[in-house]
Amino acid sequence: xxxxxxxxxxxxxxxxxxxxxxxxxxxxxxxxxxxxxxxxxxxxxxxxxxxxxxxxxxxxxxxxxxxxxxxxxxxxxxxxxxxxxxxxxxxxxxxxxxxxxxxxxxxxxxxxxx
Amino acid sequence: xxxxxxxxxxxxxxxxxxxxxxxxxxxxxxxxxxxxxxxxxxxxxxxxxxxxxxxxxxxxxxxxxxxxxxxxxxxxxxxxxxxxxxxxxxxxxxxxxxxxxxxxxxxxxxxx
Numbered sequence: 564x565x566x567x568x569x570x571x572x573x574x575x576x577x578x579x580x581x582x583x584x585x586x587x588x589x590x591x592x593x594x595x596x597x598x599x600x601x602x603x604x605x606x607x608x609x610x611x612x613x614x615x616x617x618x619x620x621x622x623x624x625x626x627x628x629x630x631x632x633x634x635x636x637x638x639x640x641x642x643x644x645x646x647x648x649x650x651x652x653x654x655x656x657x658x659x660x661x662x663x664x665x666x667x668x669x670x671x672x673x674x675x676x677x
Numbered sequence: 678x679x680x681x682x683x684x685x686x687x688x689x690x691x692x693x694x695x696x697x698x699x700x701x702x703x704x705x706x707x708x709x710x711x712x713x714x715x716x717x718x719x720x721x722x723x724x725x726x727x728x729x730x731x732x733x734x735x736x737x738x739x740x741x742x743x744x745x746x747x748x749x750x751x752x753x754x755x756x757x758x759x760x761x762x763x764x765x766x767x768x769x770x771x772x773x774x775x776x777x778x779x780x781x782x783x784x785x786x787x788x789x
Contacts, residue, residue, distance in 0.1 A: 594775050605765070605781040606720075613775065621776070653719050657775065664708045664769045666777060668719035 566590065569654050569669040576644050577677055584639045584672045586654030594657045595637040596621075596666060597629065599650040606653065612637055644676045680704055683766055683780030691788055696753040698783040700766035708769035709742050709749035710777065715762045723764075724751070756787050 567588040576582045586595065597609040608621030610629040618629050626648060628640045637656075641648055651673050655666040683700045690696055700709070708727055712720035724735050726742035726749060733740055737754045749768070753760055766780040 596776075603781070606779040608776065611776060655719075664775065664777065665710060665722055665725050666767075667722065668712075670719050671717075 567654060567656055567667055567669040569652075569672050571672060572670065573673050575675045575677060578645060579643050582641050582644055582674070584641075584652055584654075584674070586637045586639070586669060588635055588637075588654075588656045588669075590656060590658070590667075591634055592656035592658045592667075593634070594666075595631065596655040596657075597627070597637070597639045598653045598655065599623065599648075600653060600671075601650050609639065609652075641674075644674075646676050648674065649676045650674060680770075680778050681766060681768055681780040683783055685783060686781070687784040687786070689786045689788065690756055692756060692758060694756050696756055696760070696785060697750065698764060698766075699748060699750045700768070700780045701748040702768065702778075703747065704768075704770060704778075705746045706749075706768035706778075707746075707771050709740070710767040710769075711738075711740050711749070711751050712765040712767060713762050714765065714782070720765055753785075756785075758787050758789065760785060761787050 570585045596611045598606045607623050612618045612631045615634050651671050653671045654669040657666040681700050710725050711723045714720045724740040729746045730744050731742040739752045741750045763782040765782045767777040
């Protein structure tokens with residue numbers, strides 16, 4: 564049972580390059596989320612998706628693009644990376660229904676933009 | 678922006694001591710969740726609370742959903758070295774179904 568996985572775990576890229584972070588979950592959860600974690604800011608929501616082909620902006624969406632063609636995958640793309648996007652990125656999933664809003668996180672991708 | 682105030686920001690405790698931390702907000706939440714994050718890993722769900730006044734335990738961890746629905750508390754009893762990490766609270770607002778607001782975290786350091 565793989566749960567939720569992210570790749571790559573570590574990435575170094577240059578300013579201006581496009582980079583895609585991958586997220587895959589095996590639970591068939593409807594909801595998926597992308598967060599970034601920075602010192603002093605905690606976890607901030609970038610984008611989320613309620614189902615395949617349904618996505619919406621979170622708190623800090625500028626500079627990011629997401630897609631969700633399949634339930635299990637939710638890639639995050641930085642179209643033109645900037646140094647301010649150096650961060651640790653976490654993907655999460657949940658299956659809201661009834662009283663359940665619990666989100667389960669992947670191991671994270673540490674991205675450095677030089 | 679962040680709507681949850683989590684305190685303390687950090688705590689240094691001796692093994693065997695009890696730990697208490699809390700989250701407060703000016704908003705009313707339907708759900709409170711507590712997570713723990715180890716270095717280099719993603720947050721792991723510890724306890725979920727769904728009802729005002731609810732008190733739930735998970736081993737040495739006990740969490741409570743505040744009666745006003747604007748706060749929550751987490752206690753760790755008889756701390757051990759593996760309790761080291763960052764603890765996050767998260768709350769779900771009634772009008773943001775599926776999305777969570779996170780506190781800034783409490784860093785716990787346990788010394789032998």
